[in-house]
């Protein structure tokens with residue numbers, strides 16, 4: 001199992017921001033992929049599908065909006081050791 005951070009394409013500033021959510025994935029990959037690419041040919045787990053429709057706030061502009069498009073969600077490998085995961089600021 002590899003862990004991936006979820007990133008979203010921000011419609012407010014047209015950049016990619018981290019959602020602060022990470023997901024375990026059975027199939028590993030090293031480059032950032034869209035969620036639909038990462039799960040191609042596989043059923044989308046409900047906790048991934050649920051990310052669509054959630055509200056996010058842009059760090060740059062402070063605007064919030066609803067994530068509507070699964071193709072604008074990305075996964076990028078978590079490179080830090082897992083022990084750091086439990087440490088929260």
Ligand SMILES: [Zn+2]
Nearest residue numbers: 010013058060
């Ligand atoms: Zn933004």
